[in-house]
Amino acid sequence: MSITASPLTWPPGWRRTDPLKWEIGRFGIRRRSAGRSYASLEDISIAEATTRLLDELERMAVRRQDVILSTNLKLRRDGFPLSAQAAPRDPGAAVYWKDPYNGQPRSMAIDRYTKVEQNIAALAATIEAMRAIERHGGAVVLERAFTGFAALPAPIVAGMKRDWQVVLGLQALLLPTAADVREAYRRLASAYHPDRGGDPAKMAELNAARDEALKELEK
Known part of the structure; x- marks a missing residue:
């Protein structure tokens, strides 16, 4: 399978979400405006969502050069999505990376939300939640969980019905x-x-x- 940062390369074995079931995402950035004593929650941008995702992967010792963020967005010179562009018809986002400990390819994809930046932010939030497993002593559980995100076609297992x-x-x-x-x-x-x-x-x-x-x- 050839993986591209654009257009979107959807991982084999991952079911797409019916567009009729897409939701409005609520991931945002808290900013404090001048003269205000409180911070307001503003929509997250493509750049901010991408940075959030890369930061979460970096906390797992994944190097940025080993990451491909795949969407239907135009790209910056560094190969990651460019901000301030028209929303694509398909807002899905998939991230591919190499496991820093065993070299295995990993992937994860989300298309639950109506905007690409929300799906990218959801990827970051999912990885953050999975890292919490390791922080609480579940390193083996985490490894088994990420094994399910291998960037390879799902094997045919006797007795298991595939979609x-x-x-x-x-x-x-x-x-x-x-x-x-x-x-x-x-x-x-x-x-x-x-x-x-x-x-x-x-x-x-x-x-x-x-x-x-x-x-x-x-x-």
């Missing part, structure tokens, strides 16, 4: 259509069909994924 978007390779699409499902099915069936030397188990999984997808999309 149809993952089976059909459509997890990167924000709103896959029935036409997308049929096209992906035709492409994969040519490789998985037993009559062509494919794997019967994979073909059965592909058939089930197609049926489930069309049932969901055409209801």
Whole structure:
């Protein structure tokens, strides 16, 4: 998988959020204006959210050169999102980094909120919460948790049902259509069909994924 800072590279195995379920984020920055005795909460900017995320990763000893923040935003010269630009249609954000202790690739993605900066800030907040596990003596728990964020396709485990978007390779699409499902099915069936030397188990999984997808999309 080729990972790019822009456009958005969505990690394999991560389900996209239905746009109808997007929420307005509430991550902000507290600022005290001149002449006021209190600080007001203002919207966080793209630059501030990015800095917050990089700072959290840095606290885990992750070097900035080992981080890719992937969005649909235009980039600064340093490869991170540029502020003061039009909001993209897809506000999702994904972060990829190399584990500083074992060198394993990690990834995390969020598209719950309507603005990119809110999703970036949510990534930072999630990593901050996971770091708290380590501070309270849960280093092994933290390692097991981050193992779930390996930047690799999820393995096929016997008896475990995979999401149809993952089976059909459509997890990167924000709103896959029935036409997308049929096209992906035709492409994969040519490789998985037993009559062509494919794997019967994979073909059965592909058939089930197609049926489930069309049932969901055409209801």
